[in-house]
């Protein structure tokens with residue numbers, strides 16, 4: 001039986017098989033370029049191990065042995081991201097009312113092949129059989145996200161593309177980039193160049209800094225968009241702003257820029273709430289970031305503002321909300337923004353304080369669930385994990401990361417206010433690709449399932465068996481994941 005992560009909402013498979021042969025073609029019932037791109041990504045994923053040509057034929061009738069991508073129908077139950085997949089001995093037929101649904105059908109198809117399919121080098125004596133059967137699938141939540149903190153430590157364009165490939169493979173559709181913090185400003189703002197040039201020049205522990213040029217950032221956004229992932233940029237303010245304050249004297253209350261900061265304390269910095277130039281700075285930054293963001297959300301942070309008074313915080317956030325919405329974007333902030341008056345489209349992101357997040361849902365606003373003691377991937381797996389932090393006073397093993405439900409985690413929280421789930425990898429202690437892979441995988445597989453699969457189909461004892469096999473795929477992909485003793489790895 002095939003093992004799929006995330007688990008589809010309906011799937012059944014039989015003993016008979018479909019063989020992918022060297023003569024196979026990928027045929028499309030449309031010449032739409034978006035569907036052609038999906039087919040090209042599928043072919044690119046299947047070619048390395050099979051060395052099959054897999055030509056893409058747009059608008060051609062499918063024949064025996066083909067993979068057919070059919071953009072058709074408008075089944076409301078499948079919604080914006082659902083799909084069906086029909087595997088017979090003759091043909092693999094993927095159907096969806098939207099391109100996004102077809103894309104997710106191809107991710108499921110990839111997981112039906114033997115694990116050797118994910119090898120980068122040719123597997124000459126491997127046959128490419130997949131079980132015949134039917135899948136009918138659609139996501140439980142619309143918001144299935146991961147946040148990467150690129151401020152504490154910088155991760156370049158290639159690292160992000162590697163991560164985006166893996167997010168897409170697990171049907172995650174949002175990448176929140178925490179672009180600025182005390183330790184680093186990671187995106188070039190052309191009207192304030194020293195933010196990146198100076199504020200982006202170092203990182204935690206004095207490790208190398210770095211920043212994205214606007215061309216780099218556009219490349220990341222485009223690469224993500226091709227894989228049906230929306231990038232949500234975060235400019236954290238008014239706290240977590242030492243890198244900005246260090247870059248421009250005039251941004252500081254006393255007119256003096258502090259030194260760059262390479263430690264891991266939080267809560268010590270604040271923008272100058274009552275200086276006019278602060279709002280010129282924010283207008284310019286928000287304008288440039290909005291111009292780089294095809295998605296509808298801009299995240300403005302708002303967390304841990306221990307150096308900003310409560311009244312100043314409220315005034316500031318309400319003013320920022322005006323600046324953001326004037327660009328046509330909607331604002332996201334960490335849970336603390338619940339203390340302020342929120343516009344209807346503003347979203348609050350739960351991470352720790354259940355009372356504060358309720359102040360957002362009490363206003364009728366939507367939220368994203370990122371509980372630090374369940375979904376923060378920088379929290380240690382156990383007391384011996386060298387990487388990561390443990391401030392939550394609990395550890396997050398694979399089972400802890402999987403066995404919870406966003407809709408019932410907080411008593412009294414209206415389930416309909418939850419847009420979805422987002423795991424977060426803060427990088428105070430995460431520096432290399434290996435560190436990132438180790439802390440993110442395999443916990444991210446569980447979060448992908450919590451975001452996609454309905455709770456009644458999520459069960460730890462069944463999941464751990466699937467994850468044991470899925471680990472072989474992660475291995476083939478070269479991911480240095482954590483081999484938890486809770487899983488009987490194959």
Ligand code: IFG
Pocket residue numbers: 266303304334351376378379389426
């Ligand atoms: N909380 C801080 C992060 C980071 C995190 C590490 C939020 C919203 C602890 N803020 O989580 O900057 O330091 O686990």
